Amino acid sequence: MGGSRGQRQPALRMFAIEFTQSSLPIVGQGEFDPSFVVSRLGAMTSRMLVAGVIDNMERRDTESGPGYRGRLRDSTGLHMFDIAPFNPELHADAEEILARFERGDRFVVLMMGRSRHYETEDGGVFTSIRSEGFREIDISRYHVWLARTADATMRRIDAHRKSRELDASESSFKSGGIPLDLIPGLLKSKEHYGDVDDSVYEVAVMRAISMSEGIAPPDETPLVEVNVEASPKAPSKNLAGEEATSKAQEAIMQCLASSDGPVDYDTLIRECASAGIVRLTAEEVIDDLRDVQALIQEPEFGFFEIL
Amino acid sequence: MTDEYDTYIDRVLAEVPDADREAVREEFAKYHVQFRIEPEDAVRSIMKRFQKNDTDATIQTRMDSMVSSKKVEKFSELASDDRNVTVEVAVVTYTPRMQKMKTGEEKQIAFGWIEDLPFSNEESTRWDYKDWGNHSANLSPGSIVRLEGVSVNEWNGKRSLNINQSSRVVVLQEGGAVTLPTSDPVDISTASTMEGPVSLVARVVAARPDQIVKKDGSGTIDIVRGRLADSSGQMSFLCWGEFNHEVGALLRFEGANIRRFRDTPEVNFSDRTKIEVFRDAAFPDMDELASQTRASIADIRDGMRGVDITVQIESIETRTFVRDGEERSLTSVRVLDPSGRCKMTVWSPIELESGQVVSVQEARIRAFQGTPDITVDDATQITILDDSPWEKIDPESHVVEATLGELRRNGSRDGIQTEGDVLAIRDDCGIVLRCPECRRVLREGVCADHNVVEGVEDLRLRLVIDDGLATANVVVGRAASEKFLETDMSTIQSRITEEGASGFVQELQNRLFGQRLSIKGRAIVDDRGTMLMADSIVEKSGDPVAIAAEVRERWGVVL
Numbered sequence: 096m097g098g099s100r101g102q103r104q105p106a107l108r109m110f111a112i113e114f115t116q117s118s119l120p121i122v123g124q125g126e127f128d129p130s131f132v133v134s135r136l137g138a139m140t141s142r143m144l145v146a147g148v149i150d151n152m153e154r155r156d157t158e159s160g161p162g163y164r165g166r167l168r169d170s171t172g173l174h175m176f177d178i179a180p181f182n183p184e185l186h187a188d189a190e191e192i193l194a195r196f197e198r199g200d201r202f203v204v205l206m207m208g209r210s211r212h213y214e215t216e217d218g219g220v221f222t223s224i225r226s227e228g229f230r231e232i233d234i235s236r237y238h239v240w241l242a243r244t245a246d247a248t249m250r251r252i253d254a255h256r257k258s259r260e261l262d263a264s265e266s267s268f269k270s271g272g273i274p275l276d277l278i279p280g281l282l283k284s285k286e287h288y289g290d291v292d293d294s295v296y297e298v299a300v301m302r303a304i305s306m307s308e309g310i311a312p313p314d315e316t317p318l319v320e321v322n323v324e325a326s327p328k329a330p331s332k333n334l335a336g337e338e339a340t341s342k343a344q345e346a347i348m349q350c351l352a353s354s355d356g357p358v359d360y361d362t363l364i365r366e367c368a369s370a371g372i373v374r375l376t377a378e379e380v381i382d383d384l385r386d387v388q389a390l391i392q393e394p395e396f397g398f399f400e401i402l
Numbered sequence: 403m404t405d406e407y408d409t410y411i412d413r414v415l416a417e418v419p420d421a422d423r424e425a426v427r428e429e430f431a432k433y434h435v436q437f438r439i440e441p442e443d444a445v446r447s448i449m450k451r452f453q454k455n456d457t458d459a460t461i462q463t464r465m466d467s468m469v470s471s472k473k474v475e476k477f478s479e480l481a482s483d484d485r486n487v488t489v490e491v492a493v494v495t496y497t498p499r500m501q502k503m504k505t506g507e508e509k510q511i512a513f514g515w516i517e518d519l520p521f522s523n524e525e526s527t528r529w530d531y532k533d534w535g536n537h538s539a540n541l542s543p544g545s546i547v548r549l550e551g552v553s554v555n556e557w558n559g560k561r562s563l564n565i566n567q568s569s570r571v572v573v574l575q576e577g578g579a580v581t582l583p584t585s586d587p588v589d590i591s592t593a594s595t596m597e598g599p600v601s602l603v604a605r606v607v608a609a610r611p612d613q614i615v616k617k618d619g620s621g622t623i624d625i626v627r628g629r630l631a632d633s634s635g636q637m638s639f640l641c642w643g644e645f646n647h648e649v650g651a652l653l654r655f656e657g658a659n660i661r662r663f664r665d666t667p668e669v670n671f672s673d674r675t676k677i678e679v680f681r682d683a684a685f686p687d688m689d690e691l692a693s694q695t696r697a698s699i700a701d702i703r704d705g706m707r708g709v710d711i712t713v714q715i716e717s718i719e720t721r722t723f724v725r726d727g728e729e730r731s732l733t734s735v736r737v738l739d740p741s742g743r744c745k746m747t748v749w750s751p752i753e754l755e756s757g758q759v760v761s762v763q764e765a766r767i768r769a770f771q772g773t774p775d776i777t778v779d780d781a782t783q784i785t786i787l788d789d790s791p792w793e794k795i796d797p798e799s800h801v802v803e804a805t806l807g808e809l810r811r812n813g814s815r816d817g818i819q820t821e822g823d824v825l826a827i828r829d830d831c832g833i834v835l836r837c838p839e840c841r842r843v844l845r846e847g848v849c850a851d852h853n854v855v856e857g858v859e860d861l862r863l864r865l866v867i868d869d870g871l872a873t874a875n876v877v878v879g880r881a882a883s884e885k886f887l888e889t890d891m892s893t894i895q896s897r898i899t900e901e902g903a904s905g906f907v908q909e910l911q912n913r914l915f916g917q918r919l920s921i922k923g924r925a926i927v928d929d930r931g932t933m934l935m936a937d938s939i940v941e942k943s944g945d946p947v948a949i950a951a952e953v954r955e956r957w958g959v960v961l
Contacts, residue, residue: 105871230912243870308947
């Protein structure tokens with residue numbers, strides 16, 4: 096515990112939608128400087144505490160040994176995560192979770208980890224989490240996490256709204272009542288993202304709160320379209336059955352065809368959502384296109400392209 | 403034997419031919435060893451000393467040309483290693499202070515700002531300077547002086563001038579037109595976050611003469627210490643020299659300086675600070691200020707002086723010791739108030755009982771093991787109150803709640819309760835062996851101080867808790883661990899012997915990861931973060947409906 100390492104970064108409570116929409120990495124310069132991914136709401140994420148249902152998980156054999164990758168779904172989107180070969184102390188638990196996932200169990204996992212990012216050749220930034228610890232939690236504790244994360248997100252939304260009325264400078268943010276921990280991130284966010292519409296994050300908060308209060312249990316919650324431009328007051332008309340499947344296939348293939356490189360999972364889901372297809376259907380279609388019809392492939396975990 | 407002083411001795415002898423070579427050498431050695439002045443910088447002074455009866459101006463002139471000096475008009479012409487520089491400057495500020503030397507002794511020096519091109523219309527440059535030679539008489543703010551034999555100092559890329567003992571300061575124009583850095587006065591709460599020059603309007607609420615004893619035994623410096631207050635707070639002051647104002651006076655200070663002593667800001671006045679009586683009928687009077695100058699336990703910080711505080715006595719422990727052949731007594735008192743609890747040390751005999759409420763005047767605050775304690779030098783500073791300003795506090799149940807972020811910001815405190823989610827369980831949880839002498843944890847049977855010793859078994863847990871905004875390292879001692887785990891050390895010991903230590907840590911991991919804990923104890927805050935020494939830990943199960951309702955209310959979220 097050298098003093099030069101500075102202080103431990105707190106684990107930010109964050110919904111998937113805020114993290115996956117982040118595209119501003121800041122890489123620490125010194126040996127012990129933390130790296131950050133700055134969200135649109137100005138959160139400087141280094142360590143995070145996230146939760147969600149295990150959506151996918153697989154073992155990966157790498158040069159440095161076995162590791163794991165997976166997806167964690169919360170009420171707003173998906174987190175990509177990995178468990179590194181050099182964290183063998185986590186592997187026993189990872190194996191257990193993997194085995195249960197493969198048996199068909201679905202359950203909620205609480206996970207603490209470091210924010211990471213991946214830059215594509217065309218400059219796109221994708222985010223993921225390198226796990227430092229996790230465990231299965233029950234629904235009641237998941238709801239507590241949702242409520243606390245809603246709180247943390249609202250605090251950032253509130254600061255972000257205040258910051259829009261102020262000159263983008265440290266002193267003006269300070270005197271404008273912006274919490275000190277959010278000032279550097281909000282200044283960086285403003286510079287990088289410009290004006291940010293935060294209504295999508297507020298929708299995430301409202302959904303999380305209603306789940307925590309038991310108003311709408313997670314399985315029955317209709318999926319609101321998770322689109323940056325989405326307005327909470329305009330719910331989409333959801334399609335169903337055959338029509339939905341074919342519409343989803345069309346949307347996915349179109350999206351992949353119009354892109355030069357692989358497209359990430361969330362973008363495909365959003366693409367389907369804006370065509371009025373619920374998440375569950377979209378996911379089934381993606382799986383079907385990849386595993387049954389073999390029209391698309393997944394060259395990099397979480398990224399798809401036409402085969 | 404070549405002597406490092408020879409060249410310089412030759413210079414002196416060339417100027418003062420009848421001086422004794424050995425005496426000059428001794429003088430150089432004295433300057434070098436005792437005053438830490440390089441021979442080059444000492445030449446001028448030593449010459450003066452040996453020619454003190456000879457005030458012939460021509461000799462002075464010749465002497466000047468002897469020592470190769472660099473004359474510049476602008477600071478920008480100076481290189482970072484220039485010595486023996488001559489430059490004309492305007493003195494902007496002059497602030498004396500005590501500086502600890504490498505040898506450990508304290509010395510009065512001064513620092514301030516000077517500006518080049520004093521007679522020119524061109525834009526001048528401002529540099530810092532340090533006066534190591536007590537030239538205060540010639541460095542009045544506002545005056546224009548010629549500095550001779552000064553040297554350039556570069557520190558962290560910033561250059562400044564050192565005016566040395568051997569330097570000469572020639573006053574070219576007396577400081578009539580004072581160009582103090584006039585700035586609008588700030589309130590005390592703003593000033594307490596600053597460092598450096600400041601203007602203030604404040605009322606004197608305490609003042610008493612004091613002395614600083616120079617550590618090298620060369621004498622004392624008369625100073626005045628006291629406190630200033632306004633409606634935003636209060637601050638200690640230290641005045642170098644005379645302070646001719648009564649307690650209660652409302653004053654305006656220009657060119658004062660904020661310095662930090664340990665964790666506490668203090669405002670310094672020198673004879674260069676402009677102090678004038680200020681009139682403002684609306685300014686809070688003494689009574690009003692007195693009510694708010696009382697500190698609470700949550701407010702006290704290491705290094706504070708002149709603290710008035712009211713506390714309730716929890717327990718008393720007196721011991722006597724002998725110092726300088728004299729028996730003295732030391733009373734250690736545990737005290738509390740509604741904002742927290744701490745220790746109070748009284749360095750003279752006093753009778754106190756637990757449950758009493760006392761008013762303490764002019765106490766000092768010293769940190770012991772990271773937690774600030776009230777230090778009282780004389781029992782007369784303590785008055786036992788008949789009436790308590792608050793309902794009697796029950797020491798058993800008295801804790802003050804604080805978030806991890808508040809603990810981080812407010813510094814070390816005892817008697818607090820906080821909460822956070824466990825996000826890391828250190829793998830050295832469990833049984834440790836401690837040194838029987840110093841209780842330090844042994845590493846492979848070895849104590850860092852006492853070498854190989856017979857270790858004493860102890861149980862402790864080490865965790866990291868986090869609430870999303872701040873984190874803390876938590877150390878849970880044996881008693882609190884046993885209570886929390888509902889088992890005793892010997893049971894854990896035999897389990898670890900059978901199954902190994904990692905099983906125990908894994909079990910803790912499974913039980914505690916992500917778990918909200920409520921922790922009571924002592925917080926120690928330093929530049930590495932917050933450390934909680936837990937007296938008790940309790941698992942907290944959150945009610946999602948209640949938390950969600952709270953969040954909706956806090957942010958006005960309408961579903």
